[in-house]
Amino acid sequence: MPQIFSKKANTYSRVSLFCLLALPAGAIMAGMAVTRGPAQTNVGMPLDQPVPFSHKHHVEELGIDCRYCHASVETSAKAGVPTTETCMSCHAHIWTNSPLLEPVRKSYETGVPIKWQKINKVPEFVYFDHSIHIARGINCNTCHGPIQDMHITWKGQYFFMRWCLECHREPEKYLYVNPRDPDKDPRQKAFDLYSLNKYGEDLTPIEWRNLEGSDLKFSKDQIAEGEKLVEKWGVKVKQLTDCWTCHR
Amino acid sequence: MAPKDPLQETFIEGSGNTYLSLQDSVGNLTLDQKRHNRFAWWFPFVLAFGMLQVMMLALTMLVFVGTGIWGINNPVGWGFAIINFVWWIGIGHAGTLISAILLLFRQQWRNSINRFAEAMTIFAVMCAGMFPLLHTGRPWVAYWLMPIGPNNLGMWPQFRSPLVWDVFAVTTYLTVSALFWFIGMIPDFATLRDKAKTFVPRFAFGMLSMGWRGASRHWHRYEQAYLILAGLSTPLVLSVHSIVSLDFAVSIMPGWHATIFPPYFVAGAVYAGFAMVLTLAIPVRKWYSLEHIITLKHIEWMAKIMLATGLFVFYGYICEAFFAFYSGNPFEKAMMINRMSGPYWWSYAALIFCNGLAPQILWSKKIRQNLPVLMVVCFIVSIGMWLERFVIVATTLHRDFLPSSWGMYFGTIWDWGLYLGTMGLFTFLMWLFLRFLPIINIFEVKELFYKMTGRHGAPKPAAAVAGAPEKVTADE
Secondary structure: OOOOOOOHHHHHHHHHHHHHHHHHHHHHHHHHHHHHOHHHHOEOOOOOOOOOOOHHHHHHHOOOOHHHHOHHHHOOOOOOOOOHHHHHHHHOOOOOOOHHHHHHHHHHHHOOOOOOOOOOOOOOOOOOOHHHHHHOOOOHHHHHOOHHHOOOOOEOOOOOHHHHHHHHHOHHHOOOOOOOOOOOOHHHHOOOHHHHHHOOOOOOHHHHHHHHOOOOOOOHHHHHHHHHHHHHOOOOHHHHOOHHHHHO | OOOOOHHHOOOOOOOOOOHHHHHHHHHHHHHOHHHHOOHHHHHHHHHHHHHHHHHHHHHHHHHHHOHHHOOOOOOOOOOHHHHHHHHHHHHHHHHHHHHHHHHHOOOHHHHHOHHHHHHHHHHHHHHHHHHHHHHOOOHHHHHHHOOOOOOOOOOOOOOOOHHHHHHHHHHHHHHHHHHHHHHHHHHHHHHHHHHOOOHHHHHHHHHHOOOOOOOHHHHHHHHHHHHHHHHHHHHHHHHHHHHHHHHHHOOOOOOOOOOOHHHHHHHHHHHHHHHHHHHHHHHHHHHOOOOOOOOHHHHHHHHHHHHHHHHHHHHHHHHHHHHHHHHOOHHHHHHHHHHHHOOOHHHHHHHHHHHHHHHHHHHOHHHHOOHHHHHHHHHHHHHHHHHHHHHHHHHHHOOOOOHHHOOOOOOOHHHHHHHHHHHHHHHHHHHHHHHHOOOOOHHHHHHHHHHHHOOOOOOOOOOOOOOOOOOOOOOO
């Protein structure tokens, strides 16, 4: 019988030894990349909605307060998706014949709610509470991204637990006051960045960061400021990372 | 005859053995596939394959429906999953003990059984490893068990939990065992490559032997690597099952919170492991005419180890009962009384019979050499070791500190399906191993033969051979 392995076999064996390590490593890295990418997290992906509702138009251009539609955000765990009646409170008077609003009118007539697609989801074992975050002045955009720029709404953040913990471990980096009116109730300032920006106020870096929903560097001064707020508002930092804080 | 050092005793039975005949009696099992076209191979294989399908079914149900299909509920939240996990991990321990500890102690007789026992270790750990992954009900996030650096949870596993130590212990154990097994086979792969007459085995074993030429430098490195791995495996024999026992002992449950748990678990593991090695070795040596390599002496010595570890285990049971009453702790006492006379009294009674009493007949040399009886004892011990974990888990949990939550625990059909299924997986892999890999360490048997007879195969009078001459069945 002839030789089974030619000289090439040496190379093949070395390459396969390399691949034995490299392929699983590559597969794991690819898996990690996919898990973190928009295909899996939906971040930055506008979803088709029955009505092409534009946050940019209503929030940025018209200046409607978030709480007009998401009425329960200050008092309850859930911010609430507006009822058809809320839409109709304006649209019974304006754009009454717009074909885009046909599903809203139909819903109003039949009493069947519009089937909005849910953008921001947390798993069912996570008990997120909007009201406490608003009460400590966490701006909507911190979690929901630059909502004032969204024609069709997309998900602003990936909602990994790692991301939640970034703030729960170091809330001092995220708490801030409106420097123009430091004594203002933190709850109130969670909603005012759009208008401040729109009417030409100079925003501080942390305000910019929150408005854009982006990660920026944290300055020492701001962290020191945040630590004071942690003290002042009685945020119990140790409790923030207890399992039961979010998982009950 | 000069007195022999029993620890240095070497034996291959029968007259008329040569290096070639010894090599062929093992190597032919792989190279001559026709030898497996027989009932003794196909029947267990098909049966095991069927049981494997039961496992697949149970797994599918589990993944679709969740752990609700199992019998676990309050108050018994730990059920078959941990019982089976501990049982399988324990069975693996004999392989490591034989291959590592007996190697370091220069017990030459291990050479005939180590390969086989190592394969058993690996397959048993594979069966065991399945349960921790499945018992969470979410096997797709099993990687949460590992401390993987950049993860999306922003969390490490709970390093203070013995369940995490388990993950490290078992993965280390599997890795080292698999390496040990593979490296030990490389010289044999080369033998098979050289002896193979057709392309496929030549190619396959050629790849697996990784260019082994039998050069003295190869042997030098081989021996070094093998010894290092033996050194790594040795503490694993003790550490893995110690850590498994800490899953229980670290808690404060009555009946679990005892310092004797680690040594008593390790002894139980070796006990169960040797029972399983014997269960497999007795029929296989018969079916495949390996009685001259795995001799009656091997069988007998394994039975002796079983008896010794069985006594450790029995001592453990006695200590548990003693601690419960001597401690004066009312909960411990209540647990022990409940274990002995409560609704699960039958499991405790069966446990004492299987693990404590039945093996005592191994004191008799006649019984140790009576293969059918030995086989039955091994089965009883295997059942007993399973019962031991059942007793530990169920009797402690089913009556906890709060009488209003007391209840009973029994496995459902899916519990049993998964358990039997893993036996199917184990047997399936074992039987593939029998057919496609060298089941006995060929070169070490030849080395034994050299020590017995010298270079030319002429018997050395002093070392010549235990046991009566037997019909040589090597060449078929």
